Amino acid sequence: MQEDKNLDNDSKESSEDKGREERNEPPSIKREESESSSHEDIEGQTYDTKQELKDLTRERDLLKKASETNLRELQYLLADFDNYRKQIERLTDDRIQEKREQIISQLIEIYDDFCKEIDNLKDGGCPTAIVEGFNGTLKNFESILKSEGIREIESLGKLFDPDIHDPVGFEENNEYPEKTIVEVKQKGYMLNNKLVRPSTVILSRKAKNAPIKSAHEDDDNAGIINHRN
Numbered sequence: 001m002q003e004d005k006n007l008d009n010d011s012k013e014s015s016e017d018k019g020r021e022e023r024n025e026p027p028s029i030k031r032e033e034s035e036s037s038s039h040e041d042i043e044g045q046t047y048d049t050k051q052e053l054k055d056l057t058r059e060r061d062l063l064k065k066a067s068e069t070n071l072r073e074l075q076y077l078l079a080d081f082d083n084y085r086k087q088i089e090r091l092t093d094d095r096i097q098e099k100r101e102q103i104i105s106q107l108i109e110i111y112d113d114f115c116k117e118i119d120n121l122k123d124g125g126c127p128t129a130i131v132e133g134f135n136g137t138l139k140n141f142e143s144i145l146k147s148e149g150i151r152e153i154e155s156l157g158k159l160f161d162p163d164i165h166d167p168v169g170f171e172e173n174n175e176y177p178e179k180t181i182v183e184v185k186q187k188g189y190m191l192n193n194k195l196v197r198p199s200t201v202i203l204s205r206k207a208k209n210a211p212i213k214s215a216h217e218d219d220d221n222a223g224i225i226n227h228r229n
Contacts, residue, residue, distance in 0.1 A: 118131065155187075156184050159179060166198040177204070178205055
């Protein structure tokens with residue numbers, strides 16, 4: 001039986017060799033071609049994979065660069081917008097404050113007229129009950145002004161301050177130092193720490209029989225009066 005198998009194998013190999021001889025092929029060429037083809041396929045696949053990785057890496061770098069550029073531009077836009085927002089808020093606040101000061105100035109004018117009318121009522125012999133009624137309204141008016149940050153400038157008996165006083169004349173008076181306010185012609189007001197209206201005042205100066213002042217001192221007094229004129 002073993003001999004029969006050996007005979008079959010020899011017969012098969014002899015038949016294959018005979019077929020190759022008919023095609024004029026060496027017995028090992030077919031095997032080598034198959035192995036070479038397989039090797040080329042692997043090398044081709046490896047090359048394609050490397051090229052694809054390079055392409056993906058280049059694309060990633062481009063996208064990263066574009067993303068960083070877009071982020072910087074967005075940050076610049078946000079900064080510009082924030083500056084614009086602050087500018088608009090500042091302009092709006094300034095506009096509101098300006099309008100507020102205008103309205104308060106008008107209220108002060110009305111308040112002054114109201115005070116004058118009450119004085120006229122007193123001088124004209126108006127019944128006390130009516131005058132007291134107007135005084136009550138005046139106090140309410142004053143409360144409203146105070147609640148808005150308005151305060152009267154204390155001027156009488158104070159030394160002259162060109163920042164808050166508007167001098168309109170002098171009065172000879174030896175009881176006070178030079179340039180002391182001896183009369184307030186019109187009250188001045190502050191809105192918080194900002195001047196709304198200066199106090200119109202009369203300043204003291206030495207009487208004529210006092211020691212003669214130098215011409216330089218007279219020029220100083222004249223300059224004070226013209227300070228706001």
